[in-house]
Structure formats: structure tokens, C-alpha cells
Amino acid sequence: MAKKSPTHARDTYHVGNLAPLLLDAARALLDQAGPNRLSLRAVSERVGVSPTAAYHHYANRAELLGHLAAQGFRELASALAARDGAGDSHPLRAASLAYFRFARRNPALYQLMFGPELAAGEMLPELRQAREESFGQLKRIIAELLRLDVGTPEVRSAALAGWSWVHGLASLAIHGVLQFPAGASDDHFVDRALQGFEYLFQAGQQPD
Amino acid sequence: MAKKSPTHARDTYHVGNLAPLLLDAARALLDQAGPNRLSLRAVSERVGVSPTAAYHHYANRAELLGHLAAQGFRELASALAARDGAGDSHPLRAASLAYFRFARRNPALYQLMFGPELAAGEMLPELRQAREESFGQLKRIIAELLRLDVGTPEVRSAALAGWSWVHGLASLAIHGVLQFPAGASDDHFVDRALQGFEYLFQAGQQPD
DNA sequence: ACCTGAACACCGTTCAAGT
């Protein structure tokens, strides 16, 4: 007869490679509980291991979260590389849509990737690298669009602009700031913002 | 002789209007410790009051944070209304600069305003209203720029675009994602992104 | 009406001890 059966009881000693198991459990917990209430203890319990076992694989909570975020940036980079579901629309639209879809499908992960949890303190090298990979993918797309070399100031500025607006849109959408018609699809958000930029910068170019 | 002097000892019973004192202390703690480690207990201790006193003025931690964020949105709205320090530059640049400066001067508050802490659960009516006030101010500026009425679809789309990009830029800057030359001023970020949009949408308009 | 103290169920993290 079990003792107390805390949802995921532990009756044996140890398992094999705990590190990835912890990461998977953290990812699952993240999606269902949000970035704030993701506790190391809850992750450990979900795996069926003692509350302190994680410290033999990750320095602390921040490092586990860092690996999780790094995983997110890698997924984002490959989502950008694939650019599914945009048909044969304009490359800028296709890339924006791919980015936005990733964010909306993984809201908690996305919040973690850009949230205050990781902004403080030293950054995991793996995370920094994965983030660069994401941004690099974005720059490559924009370089192709501008028919310029990656690394030119034009591409860098355009990438900054592009990343800013699509990240901002994703962030606002996830946060629930944007009140849209109930069944608003991802395409609606992106297309509406793109159209908004036309209005905005047409007005910016005509003299006062 | 004091007992243990925990930095801010409490020797008397109660004070006057605790609510604003707690809010001020929370604001101060927020700036120096970040949005995550802002604990109700630390706030109470800073004011010199018992750890549970706050519950007679705020339902819980989330509500206090909500009031703090609402305060932030009100400040943002008036920063947008004032638009100081942009000289007589283009109205879009002036507004963007005002927004961006607010975010960079109050990074922790800004992270709280758009962070995951508030996204979950019910939202404080005061917070919702303050946020609408901020967004309304933005829409008014854009309506003036487009010489259209606030509430037209053009203005709404353009406001969505404008808010997205400037929020995205602020968010990326605060998060430390953007690696800029050491002494990069607020103007640099904004101007560079604005220039980036020109490259981006010029390329978008010429045919393939 | 407002504040306190004890208490409960949680946290992250350290450390000696077990296997």
C-alpha cells in the first residue's frame, strides 16, 4: 500500500539521465502554469525525484530556465527558417507570421524567453548563442529581402525594426492587451499591423 | 536598546494611511530588486509594519502589483502627452522617444506593466482603465498625425503598429537583447529603428 | 476599523549522509 501518493510518487532511488527529463517536465509545467509558478520543486516532483536532485544537473533554477529559453530560441529559429503556412505571400509577411505563430502557440515559453526572469544576472552561454541564432535567421531573411549582404548597416537597422515590431505585437497579444474580435486569427493581427505601418509611414513622408 | 533592528524596525502599533505608503515602498523596492523579487513581506518590512498588514488594504500581492502597474500606465500617458526632450522633430519621432524614454527610465516598472505577473487572472479595473488611457493618448497622437478622426480603422491599425514597434524596441532594450555601442542614447535606438522601417517597407513596396 | 502573531503550505538552496 502506498504511503501518501503525492500524485507522482517516488518509490525507487534514481533514474537514468535526469537532466533532459527535468527539462521536459519543466516545459510541460511551464505551459500549464505560466513562467512565474514554475518551481524547481514541482518539476522534481513531476519527474518523481527528490526536490534537490536537480542541483546535480543544473546550478540552480535560473540555469534550468535558461536552458528552457535556449530551447525556445532554437525552435523559433527553425520556425523562421521553415516559414510554414504563409503560402506564397510577401517574404516579410511570411517571416512575421512564422514568428507570431510561434509566440502565440508557446505563450508561456515566449514570455520566459523575453521575461524579467532571465534579464537579471549572468546569461547562460547556450542561451546567448541560441538567441543569436534566432536573430541571425531574421537578419538573413531581411538581407535577402533587401538584396543586401548580412552585416550591412541597412540590414542591421531593418532587422532591428522588424524584430521590434513583431516582438512587440506578439508580446501585446500574449499579454491580452489587444482586444480583437473573438475569432481573430494570427493572420489578422499581422496583416492589420502591416497595414498600420503603411498608414503610419506614408503620413511620415508627406511634408507638414 | 533595540531588539534586533531588522533594518527598519517596528516599535509602535499602527500608522495612518498605510495603503499609499505600501505602494511607495513597493515602487522603491521594484526599482532596486526587479519585478520578481518584489515580495509583500519585504514591502511591509520596509514600511515598518507587520507582514500581514497589507491585506487590510489590498486583497493580495497581485492587487498591489496591479495598482503599481496602473500608476505606471498613468505616468506613461502623461509622458506621452508632454513629449519632452524631442525638440521640434517629427511628431511620430517625438512620441516614440517619449515612450521609449519612459520605459528605459523605469525598466522594472515597465517590465511589470507588460510582464506575465499581471497577464494571468482577473485584471484590476483601475489597471485596465489606466492602460486604456495610455493607449488612448497614443491613438490621439496618431490621429493627429494622419489628420483623421480617432476611431477610424486607419488610426486603429496605425496605433497598433506604432504601439507594437515602440513596445518591442523598449522591451528588447530593457531585456538587454540589443547590443549597442556603449554610450548609445535613447535617441540612437529610436532613430535607428525608424530608419530600419524605411529600408524595410521600401523593399516591401517595390515588386519582386 | 485596523493591526499583529502564530500557523500553514509552499518556495530556493545548502549540506551531510546514503547508494
Next chain:
DNA sequence: ACCTGAACACCGTTCAAGT
């Protein structure tokens, strides 16, 4: 080498009790 359990210093929150 890897994992556990006890322990410490923290949390948010509830509740009976004090003023």
C-alpha cells in the same frame, strides 16, 4: 557519481486575537 532528507531562510495567505 548521483541521489536523498533534514535544515535554513524565505515566500503568500488565513485566522484568531489584540488595540
